[in-house]
Amino acid sequence: MDFTERSTRAYRTKMLYTKEELAARESLCVHEQPAFCTAACPLRLDARELTRLTAEGDFSAARAMLERAAPFARILAAGCEHPCTEKCRLNEVPGCEGVNIPALERATMRHGQKRTGRGLLRFKKKKTAAVFGAELFTLVVAAELAGKSYPTAFYVAEPDAEGLLSRCAPFLGEEDFSAALDELKSLDIAVSYGCELTREFIAAEREKYDLAAVSRECLAALDAWEPDGVTLYCEGARVLARPRDGEGVLRAFYDARRAGVSADRLAQGMSPANSRGEEGAMESRLYTDLSAVKPSQSVQENGAYTPEEAQTEAQRCIQCECVECIKGCAWMQHYGKFPRVLTREIYNNVGIIMGDHMFNGAINSCALCKQCTVTCPNGYDMAEICLSARRNMVATGKMSLAVHEFALYDQLFSNGEAFLARAQPGFESCEYVFFPGCQAGADAPEAVWRCYADLRARLGGGVGIILGCCGIMSHWAGREELYEETRAQLAAALEAMGRPKIITACPTCAGALSGLGECVGVWDVLLSLGLPEGAPSACGAVTLHDACGARGDGHTQRAVRELAARLGCEVTEPEYSGDRAPCCGYGGLAGYAKPEVAKEMTELALRGASGVQLTYCMGCRDRYARAGAESVHILELVYGAGAGSPPGISEKRRNRLELRRRLLRELWGEDEMQKPLDFxxxxxxxxxxxxxxxxxxxxxxxxxxxxxxxxxxxxxxxxxxxxxxxxxxxxxxxxxxxxxxxxxxxxxxxxxxxxxxxxx
Amino acid sequence: MDEQKSYYVIDPEGKLTCHKCGVPLVKANAVFGYLDNAFPVELPVCPKCGFVYVPEDLALGKVLSVEKVLEDK
Missing domain, CATH: 3.30.2310 (YaeB-like fold)
Structure with a gap:
């Protein structure tokens, strides 16, 4: 099979996913979900960000956040029932208290500087608004409407501003009261004090305005129906009012915001129920890892936090966020994006018919190792997405041949010139066949040679051998046609040997060969046969790296550990091991597509590692050694056939050819004469x-x-x-x-x- | 596309000789092609046998960067 270059003049596209398929994938990523405190707040105040700013001592920015969330932020901070505190995840840690967010809000309002400047020049709207009666809801609604640039009039029975504020927010302390009073006076609202709010007065005044909101008292005076639970609009009386059950400070602010949204809809002649979006408190699906949290107590609020106390309290916040996948994945770290965004960008990239495909590099440099499916609490599978995208690119002629050509020809070499499939001499069909994998023959041919000799000597029923590639390279490259061809070639070879049990020395091969026959790891065989004569028994300290090909294969992971124990290895586990192990950078042909990303993968896998790095995948063995680590494949240990420093690309090919020739010569007596160079x-x-x-x-x-x-x-x-x-x-x-x-x-x-x- | 336009010009300035024909290479018209795109250039060419010389720094510089851009088209 030869590969021909594509044309950039062929404009083809094929949809990667339907909208539903895309949404189903994207929704699994919870990184962008709000923090639990934020989700609990009907105003959706980003308490996590507020705490972060406070922890940094930036009280002014934190105060600005509060003031953006609602008018009269002082009143809110003083009286809020703070459902956020209860939802703080720190409460779940034994002996730990949630962050005192309301106290931080109060401190923020006290220590932060008020925003100066007048902001953008805003023109008054043509529609006008009137608010009747004094309660916290109407006070905030008046401010909301004024903030939305409706010329707003406010009719109250109270004689003056002090009286109005005492009525609306009786719980305010002296300092907060005077600050709120200043805010009230600074607002662009025409307040009419001392009004007699009778039914006739309200009905007559209401007619002069386009929009109106009323207090519960005025609503009763109007003898109107209860307002709608969502829009807060009373159809008959054409006024906005808070529902009967709307008690509490936070609720008043929330209702005022909803009334403001309804006012906007009404002003435009729309139904107030129109496209309101999500409102109010919600359940967050965010995942937060609490395993590293140390219990701590809230700083006591004696009157009010000093700036230092506020900072100390805010620093207790763990800034809930889900970063489980990116912590262990060098690929995501390289691109600095989370699965949802990556998926969307990949989807968009695949959809481009003409022009630059800026995300090809990312698609082709994912190791396809599926670590994210394990680290993500929802099992996000980036490998499936990147592999689908690669297949799509191959199908539409958008996949550059340059990216994978070397690897694909390497596979063809392994299964062509260097291919060998033979039953053991003296056997027509075999009970077993040894499939060491292309990289084992390339990196450690002596270990393969000795292992095969040992298997022949100690296993009955004949042990055949297949030197070749399992086809994973073409699978990773998204070239299914070649993958299927390879499988057919291997299936024929296995058939000719009488369908033997396949002994693999590489977890990735084991995965790729499943379906072609019963596979068993060489480690399992060695455990049941016992170590060969001369195998070491005191290998000492090693760091064991699990192969990404063995993800989800607890049996292999345990078998390798057991074998390592018999070899006298004192095993240290890296931070990410077992099913959570990262890829060394060999997987997914990442090293061919983006060597720099693959290098980061190797570095991450080796982070904090010292001494001997024990692997059971030749790809890992090779890459770790190249990165300067002392690495060894477990077969090299078992057979005392250390392969030393990793061979170069040409030597890898020579090693495979030489292993094949040696087997042919010494087992089958066939000497392939090599013609020496005539120069x-x-x-x-x-x-x-x-x-x-x-x-x-x-x-x-x-x-x-x-x-x-x-x-x-x-x-x-x-x-x-x-x-x-x-x-x-x-x-x-x-x-x-x-x-x-x-x-x-x-x-x-x-x-x-x-x-x-x-x-x- | 302007037929006369050259994306890249190298003058051998008499520093190169065709080993086969024994004549100096001259600046002449050539075309780089990749993925159905063509780029007219002027490179050192043997006036007799037509051997076009692509120097190492051109192959690993401009040529490589244009290849990469086209591969993502």
Whole structure:
């Protein structure tokens, strides 16, 4: 199978999800849910933010928040029944008290500076409003309506402002009273004191205005029907009033806000019930991890908090938020977004027909490890979303081949040139087949060799071998066609061996091969057979990294631990282990798509790690070693076949080929003669480092030089004396800079590009 | 697109010689193509055999960045 480049001129699109499917996924993410205190407040005052600002000592910003939430914030702070306190999650921690949010509000109003400046110039509205009767509800409604720029008149029986305020908010202390009085006087409301609020007076005055709100007393005087429970509107009397059950300070503020919303609808000639959105207190679905919370007590409020006391109390707030997924995922940390937003951006990215797909990088760099499904309290599955998006991109011709081409050809190499599927010599069909996985053959061929010899010696019934890739690379790349082809190839090989039980040495292979036959981990086999002769029994301290391929597979996780214990390993578990283990950066082909993100994944997986890092996935073993950690695969320990520093991309291929040749030669007596090169080809260390970084294989360089020998095409750099030649292999043009003598060539630099080049 | 336009120009200034033909490379018209997009450029070309030379810094600089942009189209 060859891969051909797509065209950016093909404008195709395919919907990733229906609206419902998208909503079902997005709704699982609770990161943006309000904090429990905020949700409990009918005014939806963001108490978490208020506490944060207070904890930082920014009383003025906190005060501004309160003043934005409602007029007469002083009265609210003094009299609020604070349902938020009860909902504070700290109450659930034994011996811990919830944050005293109302005391913080009071402190905020006292210590914060009042906002100065007049704000935006606002024009008065044409519709006018009148408010009748003194109670807290009408006082706040008058302020709400004035705040909404309705010219507002307020008719009260009280003789003056003091009398009005004492009537509305009798619970105010001296300081709060005078501050509220100042606010009342500063408001743009035409207050008429000493009115006789009779039915006739109200009815006559009401007609002069477009909107009207009344106190309960005035409502009784009007002999009107009870207001609607949601809109607070009395149809017959055409006034807004609070319902009968609307007692309490907070309720008065909440009702006033709702009345304000109704007033807006009425002013526009709409039904007050129209598109009101969500109002009032709600249940929050937020998840908060309380496991690390230490019990603490509220600071006592003796009269009023000093700024320091307020700060101390506010600092007790744990700032409830759900960050469970991002804490363990380097990919989310890299993009700085939560699953809901990521999902939406991926959905939008896939929907782009023409133009830049800015989120391709994110889609292709998710490790598809499904850690989020475990860390998220609702099991959000980003892997499913990213994989669907990749398949969608492949289907619509939007997937760049450059991202995955190297890995896909590596799979083809594993299942082509380096593929081997044989029954054990002397057996036509086998009871078992050993499937070490492509990376085991690449990184630790000696361990694979010894393991296979041991399995043959100690297991009866014949043990066949399959050297190849399980197909996971093409699955991760979203290329299902190749994945299915690979499965068919493996299924045929297994069939030819008489459907043996598959012994896997890689949890990811085990997952990919399920369905093709019964799989058993090599660790399980070694546990039941016992350790081979010569296996170590005192390996000492190790940090055990669970493979992301073994997520949800408690059996394998336990088996590896048991095997490690028999090897005398003293196991330390990293912060995220078992089902919560992160990916090392190998998964999902992240390392090919975005090496920088994969590097962050490796760093996160190794955070705080020291000493030997024990793995049971060759991908982890390879990446940890590359990151400078001392890492070892458990098979290397069992068979005393440490593979040392990880091989380069070309050496990995050579190792696989060599393992295949060795097996063929020593087990089946077939010697594949390798034709030696008929010329000398040296590659300098500098060139080798460049090739590793630029994903150029030795075989690519060899092809380029062979082409040069045939064509003689090269350019001479007059000043350096170096020759430069090129050859196009598939979708890539490879260039080599080299020197030439009678015996052959020394390549000193190599580079490549995907663009074609022609003369015109 | 203007047929005469060149996105990138390199003059070999006599520093390069075609190894096969033994003649100096000259500045000549060439086209980079990728994913059905074409970019006319002027690069060092052998006037006899037509070998087009793409220097390393061009391949890993401008060419690579344009490839990346197109790959996300």
């Amino acid at each position: 000398r080809l040296d590659i300098t260390d500098e060139a080798r480092a460049l090739m590793e970084e630029r994903m150029i294989l030795d075989t690519d360089v060899l092809s380029v030089m062979r082409h040069y020998r045939e064509s003689g095409e090269a350019v001479l750099e007059n000043d350096t004396g170096l020759l430069v030649t090129r050859h196009r292999i598939g979708n890539v043009t490879f260039w080599c800079k080299f020197t030439e003598d009678e015996s052959g060539y020394t390549v000193v630099r190599a580079y490549s590009h995907r663009m074609t080049i022609e003369t015109r």
